[in-house]
Amino acid sequence: MEQKYERIEAYLDGTLPEAERKAFEAEIAKDAEIAKEIKLHRRLQSTLGNEAEWQFRQNLEAISDGYQAPDKNKNPGKQGTLRLFLGILTLSILASLLYFFFMPGPDTPPAERPEIEQPAPSPTAPEEAPADEPEVQETTPAPTTPEAPPIAAIPSDQPNAALEALVTASPLSTAYELAVEADLSDPGFALEGEMLSAQYKADQIMTITLFDNQPGSYPDAPLHTGELQVMEIDEDAPLAFAAKKAYFLAYEAELDLPAGLYYYVIRTEGEAEALWVGKVEQ
Amino acid sequence: MRPADDEYIKAIQNNDRKGLEQLYQEFLPRISAFLRRNGGSDADAKDVFQDALIVLFKKVQAPEFQLTSGFYTLLYGICRNLWGNRLQKKSGNEVSIPEDYKYTNEPVLTQLIEQQEEEQVFWDAFKQLGQDCQQLLQLFFAKIKMAEIAERMEYSSVGYAKKRKFQCKEQLIKRVKADARYSELLQ
Numbered sequence: 152m153e154q155k156y157e158r159i160e161a162y163l164d165g166t167l168p169e170a171e172r173k174a175f176e177a178e179i180a181k182d183a184e185i186a187k188e189i190k191l192h193r194r195l196q197s198t199l200g201n202e203a204e205w206q207f208r209q210n211l212e213a214i215s216d217g218y219q220a221p222d223k224n225k226n227p228g229k230q231g232t233l234r235l236f237l238g239i240l241t242l243s244i245l246a247s248l249l250y251f252f253f254m255p256g257p258d259t260p261p262a263e264r265p266e267i268e269q270p271a272p273s274p275t276a277p278e279e280a281p282a283d284e285p286e287v288q289e290t291t292p293a294p295t296t297p298e299a300p301p302i303a304a305i306p307s308d309q310p311n312a313a314l315e316a317l318v319t320a321s322p323l324s325t326a327y328e329l330a331v332e333a334d335l336s337d338p339g340f341a342l343e344g345e346m347l348s349a350q351y352k353a354d355q356i357m358t359i360t361l362f363d364n365q366p367g368s369y370p371d372a373p374l375h376t377g378e379l380q381v382m383e384i385d386e387d388a389p390l391a392f393a394a395k396k397a398y399f400l401a402y403e404a405e406l407d408l409p410a411g412l413y414y415y416v417i418r419t420e421g422e423a424e425a426l427w428v429g430k431v432e433q
Numbered sequence: 434m435r436p437a438d439d440e441y442i443k444a445i446q447n448n449d450r451k452g453l454e455q456l457y458q459e460f461l462p463r464i465s466a467f468l469r470r471n472g473g474s475d476a477d478a479k480d481v482f483q484d485a486l487i488v489l490f491k492k493v494q495a496p497e498f499q500l501t502s503g504f505y506t507l508l509y510g511i512c513r514n515l516w517g518n519r520l521q522k523k524s525g526n527e528v529s530i531p532e533d534y535k536y537t538n539e540p541v542l543t544q545l546i547e548q549q550e551e552e553q554v555f556w557d558a559f560k561q562l563g564q565d566c567q568q569l570l571q572l573f574f575a576k577i578k579m580a581e582i583a584e585r586m587e588y589s590s591v592g593y594a595k596k597r598k599f600q601c602k603e604q605l606i607k608r609v610k611a612d613a614r615y616s617e618l619l620q
Contacts, residue, residue, distance in 0.1 A: 153599045191606065198552045199559060200574035207448045207490050208556070211483050214450070218457050218479070220465070319462045325470065330510065332503035334437070344506050 159192045304365055307411030308432070311364045314414045317428035326350045327426045331400060333415055335433040339406040342415065342429075346381070346398040356420035357381055359402050364412040370423070377404055379417065408433060438504040445486065446493045456486070460505060464512050473516060481519070485511040488549045492542065514546050522614070554615055558608035566601035573598050 161167040162175055179186050198204075305311070322329045331344030342359065357379040362368045384397040400417075410433050417427040444452020464485075465478035473481070488511050492498060500507065559567065565586075572582045583594035609615055 152603070153596070156599055156602060191609070194551070195555055195602075195605070195609075196574055198555045199570065200576065202575060203448070203494075204487070204490065205571070208487065210448055210450055210453060211486060214454050214457055215479050215483055218461065220462055220475070320466045321463065322467065330503075330506045332438075332505045343503055345502070345510070 155188075156192075159189055162189070163193055163196065307364060307409065309364060310412065310430075311366060311369070311414065313366075314362070314364070314369055314428060314430070317416075317425060318414070318430050321427045321429065323428070324424070324426045327419070328395075329400070329417060329427040331417065331427050331429055333402075333429055333431045335406075335408065335413065335431050340375070340402070340404045340408075340415075340431070342379075342400070342402040344400045344427075345384070346400055347395045348398070349395045351381070351396070351398060355381075357400070357426075358418050358420050360416045360418070361406075362414045362416065364414065369414065369416070374408070374413070375404060375406055377402055378420075438500060441504045442493055442500060445489050448490075453486070457482070460508055463505075464509070467509070467512070468516055471516065472520060477516070477519075481512050481515045484515050484549055484553060488515075488542070488545045491545050491548070495541075511542065511546060514543070515550070518546070518550060522617075550614070554609055554612050555605075558605055558612060561608055562601060562604060565597075566604060569594075569598060570601050570605065573602075 158167070158171075158175065162172065167175060179189060317323065326348060327350065328347040329344060330346075331342060333340065333342035335341075340361065359377050359379055360370075360373045361375040362370075362373055365372075368374075380401045382399045382401075384399050412430060412432050414428060414430050416425045417429075418425055440452060441456055443449065444456060461478065461482050464482050465475050468474070468478040468481065485508055489508065502510075559570070562570070569582065569586055572585060577585075579591050579594050579598070582588075582598070583591045586594065586597075588594045588597065
């Protein structure tokens, strides 16, 4: 077996003497098994002998081993506020339930009241908090005032947590599978990508809506809305996988936007459901 | 080509660690999301993503290479094809996997994806070998002379180096042949 390997290697290296090479080639022509074996040795050599690929793979493996999925809570301040808000809301609901459960009705005699003291109004209650304090303190929940605290503006380059989650989850539909990229360079906003869909119809309109990064901008305060160009890709291509068709998507608009982080949402016209949410920064 | 796309291509072309790390941060979460929705796990996503980058690594070496779509569009298309192929193989003939997982029309890319899948069988077999064999075969496949291999590996003789090389290669071939993908891919 060892000799067989050496013979194959010498043949592949071109170092087999002429007479031996000819004899070996005659053998290969007759024996499919040897031919297969040679093919395997050749492929092993060409694959595992590729120095550049070795280094590339080593690099990728090291990166992959140390890879941590990006923290969706990258913006702890914003996320903290959101979590705090949800916490307070939950507490408020619980407190309201407790209140109605234990609160006597108008005909309940005072003696039947449970021994729960209503807390005296605190001087640090939220409604008295300074107006410039963006975050509600967890220690001063307002069980009887469950209104949402005002949403504070964030710097224009800071991620919007709710939209970031949609960006990470995109494409959001299996019926309209999109892969899209956009940029905000001169002359404005440009987008291109591909879509796979069995449902898309030629007269269907796909829209793009642009939002800034501010809390509350999505979905009610769009900056810009437009219609995507949709073109079927190479109708004559041998698509054995014809259930879904591939489309090229494009959009361009001259927009004069200040520097900052923006999000764009793709939908089919008339539908609220987003198919793709992407982000773009300038 | 967008400036960021250009940077991504350069990172792959130059095997630039920082640029590649950025690529992972930027795009792997999206590929993971796609795979999770299509029967895969985060670990599958890492594998598919790595394989897709290797496909791109080979593609960008070609002198005629030109990015004709957005970078992510290309990357996503490759990942989708790789995952579609894997799902199909996993399912055998029992489960019908939609053929529309494959939609890349570019023949060169389809060929590179197939090549990557074939070669992965070799890399996977190789990774199962002991450290000593991996080191020895890496030198052997890099066409280092046996005398130098013996020296570098601190073997007692060239004869022993040759013997060891044979044993390691035999193990490698055995593992390749034992891989179920081998019979499908390399025949």
